[in-house]
Amino acid sequence: MSRLSADIDDRIRTGARLTWFTFAAPANFYRLAGWLAPACAVAAALLALAGLWTGFFVAPSDATQGEVYRIIFIHVPAAWLSMVLYVAMAGWAALGWLLNARMAFMLARAIAPTGALFALLALWTGSLWGRPTWGTWWVWDARLTSELILLFLYLGYMALVAAIDDTRRADKAGALLAIVGVVNVPVIYFSVIWWNTLHQGSSLTMGAAPKMASTMLLAMLLLTFACWFYAFAVVFVRARAIVLEREGGTAWARALLAPTAGLAPRGKQGT
Amino acid sequence: MQWHDANEFFSMGGRGGFVWGAYGAMALLMLAETLLALRRHRAARAAIAERLADEARARAAQVRT
Amino acid sequence: MNGGVFAAVYLRDLRLAWRRRTEAALPLAFFLVAASLFPLGVGPDQQVLRLIAPGVVWVCALLAAMLSMPPLYAADHADGSLEQLLLAPGAGLAVAAAKACAHWTISGAPLVVGAPVLGLLLGLPTEELPVLFLSLLLGTPVLSLLGGVGAALTLGLRSGGMLIVLIVLPLAVPALIFGAGAVSAVDAGLSASPHLSLLGALLIACAVGAPPATAAALRIAIE
Numbered sequence: 001m002s003r004l005s006a007d008i009d010d011r012i013r014t015g016a017r018l019t020w021f022t023f024a025a026p027a028n029f030y031r032l033a034g035w036l037a038p039a040c041a042v043a044a045a046l047l048a049l050a051g052l053w054t055g056f057f058v059a060p061s062d063a064t065q066g067e068v069y070r071i072i073f074i075h076v077p078a079a080w081l082s083m084v085l086y087v088a089m090a091g092w093a094a095l096g097w098l099l100n101a102r103m104a105f106m107l108a109r110a111i112a113p114t115g116a117l118f119a120l121l122a123l124w125t126g127s128l129w130g131r132p133t134w135g136t137w138w139v140w141d142a143r144l145t146s147e148l149i150l151l152f153l154y155l156g157y158m159a160l161v162a163a164i165d166d167t168r169r170a171d172k173a174g175a176l177l178a179i180v181g182v183v184n185v186p187v188i189y190f191s192v193i194w195w196n197t198l199h200q201g202s203s204l205t206m207g208a209a210p211k212m213a214s215t216m217l218l219a220m221l222l223l224t225f226a227c228w229f230y231a232f233a234v235v236f237v238r239a240r241a242i243v244l245e246r247e248g249g250t251a252w253a254r255a256l257l258a259p260t261a262g263l264a265p266r267g268k269q270g271t
Numbered sequence: 272m273q274w275h276d277a278n279e280f281f282s283m284g285g286r287g288g289f290v291w292g293a294y295g296a297m298a299l300l301m302l303a304e305t306l307l308a309l310r311r312h313r314a315a316r317a318a319i320a321e322r323l324a325d326e327a328r329a330r331a332a333q334v335r336t
Numbered sequence: 337m338n339g340g341v342f343a344a345v346y347l348r349d350l351r352l353a354w355r356r357r358t359e360a361a362l363p364l365a366f367f368l369v370a371a372s373l374f375p376l377g378v379g380p381d382q383q384v385l386r387l388i389a390p391g392v393v394w395v396c397a398l399l400a401a402m403l404s405m406p407p408l409y410a411a412d413h414a415d416g417s418l419e420q421l422l423l424a425p426g427a428g429l430a431v432a433a434a435k436a437c438a439h440w441t442i443s444g445a446p447l448v449v450g451a452p453v454l455g456l457l458l459g460l461p462t463e464e465l466p467v468l469f470l471s472l473l474l475g476t477p478v479l480s481l482l483g484g485v486g487a488a489l490t491l492g493l494r495s496g497g498m499l500i501v502l503i504v505l506p507l508a509v510p511a512l513i514f515g516a517g518a519v520s521a522v523d524a525g526l527s528a529s530p531h532l533s534l535l536g537a538l539l540i541a542c543a544v545g546a547p548p549a550t551a552a553a554l555r556i557a558i559e
Contacts, residue, residue, distance in 0.1 A: 191510035
């Protein structure tokens with residue numbers, strides 16, 4: 001294992017500072033993500049338990065919506081995270097393009113499916129909230145519609161990188177698309193709000209969330225952080241997989257697997 | 272705590288289907304995503320190990336000939 | 337931007353399209369046929385058709401524009417002439433701009449002309465036809481510019497056509513909203529000028545932002 005983190009160990013030994021660029025090396029990132037992922041998973045589980053407890057056993061019923069409002073405790077985190085993850089994905093892709101750092105590209109690719117999942121969940125939970133509250137399974141209000149378009153943006157990114165066989169080209173094309181997307185998101189959001197207010201006569205809105213008691217807010221916050229840590233954990237695991245998929249031929253990756261394969265690593269061959 | 276019994280909790284004021292449909296989907300999909308990611312990582316490791324094993328076999332065959 | 341390359345590419349694409357006039361007319365045919373499907377699917381009720389007409393015309397224009405963009409790049413890419421074109425300094429921007437202009441001239445402009453006819457077919461009152469015309473006049477260039485980005489990103493890919501639609505459609509939503517909204521506004525007795533102004537602003541933003549993005553995408557695809 002020390003072979004894997006020789007770089008990090010060397011730096012620590014010689015007193016050199018670990019810079020952000022240390023983890024631009026896939027080998028170092030792999031090791032870091034290896035212990036960050038479980039740590040984040042534990043944090044996510046604890047926060048989720050706390051949030052769910054607060055949401056179901058501490059927060060009171062709502063005067064107008066009764067119990068069904070409790071969906072908001074997962075709807076809002078899902079929506080918020082889908083947006084944050086899109087920006088993060090675009091940011092990492094842009095960084096990768098700027099600095100020609102393939103680890104950044106790998107991170108962007110790792111984030112996409114999780115972001116898309118949260119967008120989907122935001123739509124699903126939103127629909128289930130809307131049905132009993134407003135009578136229809138789907139409402140073309142500004143927020144839900146923007147969320148749908150965000151899902152399309154994610155799917156477009158994932159489809160594009162999947163369609164291009166050449167990894168370098170796929171990385172950069174995806175980065176360009178993500179950047180174009182993130183620049184357009186405010187415009188799209190504005191236009192959707194515009195569209196929604198225009199057709200106000202015929203449309204329903206999701207309406208205001210119920211007046212939030214502080215316990216409700218607390219539950220929502222706890223679950224938001226839980227989803228946040230969950231996202232970190234899953235993205236780190238997926239990123240580790242991507243690193244191995246791409247860097248499988250390198251010495252450090254082979255050294256990593258050599259003990260389990262019962263073989264000496266390449267370097268020692270010949271003795 | 273405002274739930275007088277388990278039934279009340281699960282029915283969620285008659286809207287249990289919606290509430291648990293939402294939370295259930297969330298839990299299910301997040302679990303599925305986690306498992307898929309872990310499986311992808313495992314598969315990547317296995318691919319490298321297999322490649323190493325193949326190379327070792329090739330080397331052994333060369334030594335013999 | 338390399339003016340020589342721009343002129344050369346633009347004129348060449350027009351000449352090529354003229355030689356294959358039937359193929360060049362396909363987007364227009366698609367536009368008309370696709371839009372005519374809606375009454376068949378929705379029913380001939382005049383009231384309903386009048387309400388959905390702006391949206392239907394705009395969506396069909398959007399699809400026609402998206403689907404007709406890849407061929408503009410595909411032929412040049414296949415025979416290697418695209419790589420040659422991009423060798424000259426400042427060529428990327430010129431090629432992107434020229435292709436977008438050519439696309440608009442070949443497919444966009446016919447859509448603009450055909451739209452009022454379609455509007456009539458779908459039961460739009462005559463007062464609203466000029467607005468429809470104007471909204472598409474401003475909007476189809478936006479679609480050509482955005483389509484260029486999509487076509488460059490998906491250059492040479494097997495799934496090109498569908499992929500472009502998936503990629504570019506979210507980006508085209510504002511244009512769709514402002515464009516179709518302009519006509520709906522007039523239908524509701526309001527002014528279309530806020531919509532058209534926003535559409536104009538969108539056009540300017542795309543004219544400035546899309547060609548560099550397309551040029552970058554071309555570089556990525558070629559290298």
